[in-house]
Amino acid sequence: MRVSTSQFYLQSALLMNQKSADVNNQMEHLSSGKRVLTAKDDAVSYGTLSGFNDDLASIEKYKRNITMAENHNSMQEVIFADAETLLDKFKQDMLLANNGRMSNEDLQSIADQMRHGLDQLIDLGNSQDEKGDYIFSGFQTQQKPFSQQVDGSVDYNGDKGVNELQVAKNIQIPTNQTGDAAFLNIDNAIGDFTATYPTVPVNTSGVAVESANVVDRNTYNVSTGPHTFSFDPITNYLTVTDSTLPIPAVVFPPAPYVAGQTISFDGIDVTLSGNPLPGDSFVINEKQNISIFETLNNAISWAEQGVVSTNQEQHQVDYNTVLDQLSSAMNHIYSRRADAGIRLQALENQQSKHLDVELNISKGKSSIEDLDFAKAISEFEQSKIALTASQQTFSKVQGLTLFNYI
Template sequence: MRVSTQQFYFQSSQQLSTKQSMLNDQMKYISSGKRVLTAKDDPVTFGTLSGYKDELTNIDKYQRNLTQAKNRNSLQETSFANAESLMQELKTLFINANNGTLADSDLKSLADLATNSLNQMLDIANTKDETGGYIFSGYQIDQKPFSLHPGNNVSYLGDNGTRELQIAKNVMVDINQAGDDAFQNVENAIGDFKANYINNTSGIALNRAVIATPSSYDPATNPPDYKFSFTSTTDLTVTDGNGVVVYNTATYTAGQTIAFNGIEVELSGNPLPGDEFDMTPEKDISIFDTIKAAIDWMNVGASPVNTVQHNVDYGDILTQLNQALNHTTSRRTEAGVRLKLIETQDNSHAEAALNLASGRSNIEDLDFAKAISTFEQSQVALQAAQQTFIQIKGLSLFNYI
C-alpha cells in the first residue's frame, strides 16, 4: 500500500498525541492520588462518591452549628452558675439579717449588699455573646433585655423567642433561653395566689393556694380578689371581688383545707379575731421582685411597726428565695442537658465522618504501585514511538543510491 509523506506525518502525530494525552491523564491521577476524577472514569463509582461527599459536606455544616450551639449553651451554663452562687449568697445574707441583735445601721449595710447582688444579677441577665448579641432577650438579640427603674423595679424588654440550630438530620437544639423564662417566670412557692395582709395580729400566713380544679374556677363570675376575714378564731368568711360570700364556716381549725370555686387554700398559724388579708392571683414571681422584697424587708430596720407581720413577710420571702434558687439551678441544668446532647451528637458526627472517609477512600484512592507501573510503561511506549518517528522521517531513497 502506498503511504504518502503527508499521511505518514498525520498518522504519526495522532499516535504521539494520543500517547502523550494518556501519559498526562495518568500523571493527573498520580498527582491527585485518586483513581476516579470524573464520571467517565467510572460512572457507578463516581455517583457513589458524590453521595459520600454530600454526607461529609452535611457533617461539616452540622459541625459549624454544633460549635455555635456549644458556645451559646456554655455561656448560658456559666451565667446560671454565677446566678446560682449569687442567689445562695443572697439567701445567706437574708438569713443573717433576721437577727434581733442587729441595729438599723447593720440592716442598712446588709440591704446595700443585697442591692449590689441585684445589680450583679442584672448584669448576668444582660450577658452578651461573642457577637455582641444579648443571650437572654429571645429573638431580639440587639435589645437589652432587662432594665432597672427607681425603687429597684426591673422590667423585661425582650420576648419569649427560642432560637434553634440543626445539629443532625433530625436533631434541633435550642441555643438560648428567653429572659422571661430564665428570670421572670419563677414559680410561686405557695401556688397560684399571693396574700396582702391587712390586719395580722396572730401571725397567720398563706401557706398554699392553688387552682385545684380548673373546670370549677371562674374568675369572670367570681373575681379572684378574695378577702379572708376572721371574726373569731373559728369563724372565717371569704368573699370575692364583688363582695359575694364564696366560703363561710364557724368551725375553722388551724391547718385545714379551705376549698371554694375550684381553689384550695391552706393557712399556717392560729388566727385571732380581726385577722384579715386579701388573696390575689400571682402564678409567677420574678427573681428581681424577690430580691427587691428582701432589700425592702431589710430596709424596714430593727423596729418594724408590726413585728408579727414582719416575721410573716420574712418567711414568705425566704421561701421564695429558695424557689428562685431552685429555678436558677433548673435553668443551669437545662443548659447542661443541651451541652450533653451536643457532645453526644458531636461524637456521633466524628464517628460517621471517619466511616465515610474510610468508605470513600476504599473506592476512590489510587493504587500507586499499579499506577506508577502503568505510567512508566506508557512513558517507555511514548519514547519508543518518538524515536521511531524520528528515525523513519529521516529515511530517503537517496540513502540507498
C-alpha cells in the same frame, strides 16, 4: 497502501498526543493518590463517591453548628452558675438579717449588699456574646433585655424567640433561653396566689397562707377574684368572700377555723398556717409566677425596714415569704442551668456520632478511590516507554526518503 506525508504527520501527532495524555493522566492520579478523579475513570464509583462527598459536607456543616451551639449554651451555663452564687449569697444575707442581734445600721448594710447583688444579677441578664448580641433577648439580639426602673422594678424588653441550629438531619438544638423564661417566670412558692396582709388592723397573730392552688380551672374561671379572708371579731369564725360588686358574695360561709385545715371554694384549695386572732383578715390575688428581680427587691425592702419594734408577727411572715420565694428562684436557676447542661451533653453525643459516621464514610470512600501505587507506577512507566518509543519512531521515520534505498 499509499501514505501521504500529511497523513503520516497527522497520525503520528495523534498517536503521540494520546501517549502524552496517558502519561499526564497517570501523573495526575499519582500526584493526587486517587484512582477515581472524574466520571470517565469509573462511572459507578464516581457516583458513589459523589454521595459520600455530599454526606461529608453535611457532617461538616453540622459540626460547625454544633460548635456554635456549644459556645452559646456554655456561656449560658456559666451565667446561670454565677446567678446561683448570687442567689445563694442573698439567702445567706437574709438568714443573717433575721438575727435578733442586728442593729438598724447592720440591716441597712446588708440591704446595700443585696442591692449590689441585684445590680449584678441584672448585668448577668444583660450579658452579650462575642459578637455583641444580647444572650437573653430572644430574637431581639440588639435590644438590651432588662432595664431597671426608678422604683427598682425590672422590665423585660426582649421577646419569646428561641433560636435553633440543625445539628443532624432531624435534630435541632436551641441556642438560647429567653429572658422571661430564665429570670421572670419563677414558680410562686405558695402556688397560684399571693397574699396581701393589711396594715390596719395589722396582722398580730402571724397567720399566713401556706399554699393556695387552683384545683378546678373551670370553676375558678367563672369566679370573681380577688378573695378576702376574714375572721369574725367576736366568734373568730372564718368567712371568705369574692369581689362581686356592689356586694361581695360569700364563697365560704362562716365556720370555725382549725389550724392547718384546707379551705376549698371557687375551685381553689387554700391552706393556712398559724392561729388567727379575731378581726384578722387578708386578701389573695392570682399570681402564678414571681420574677427573680421582684423577689430580690422584696428582700431588700424587708432588710431596709430595720429593727421592727411593732408588728413583729407580720414582719416574720414577710420574711418567711421572701425566703421561700428565694428558694423557688434558686431551684428555677438550677433547672435553667440543667437545661443548658442537657443541651451540651446532647451536642457532645451528636458530635461523637458525626465523628463515627465520618470515619466510616472516609473508610468507604478510601476503599473506592485510593490508588494502588505499585500498579499505577508500573502503568506509568509503561506509558512513558510507549511515549518515548512513539517519539523516537516518528523522529526516525519522518527523516526517511527514497534516497535511503538507492
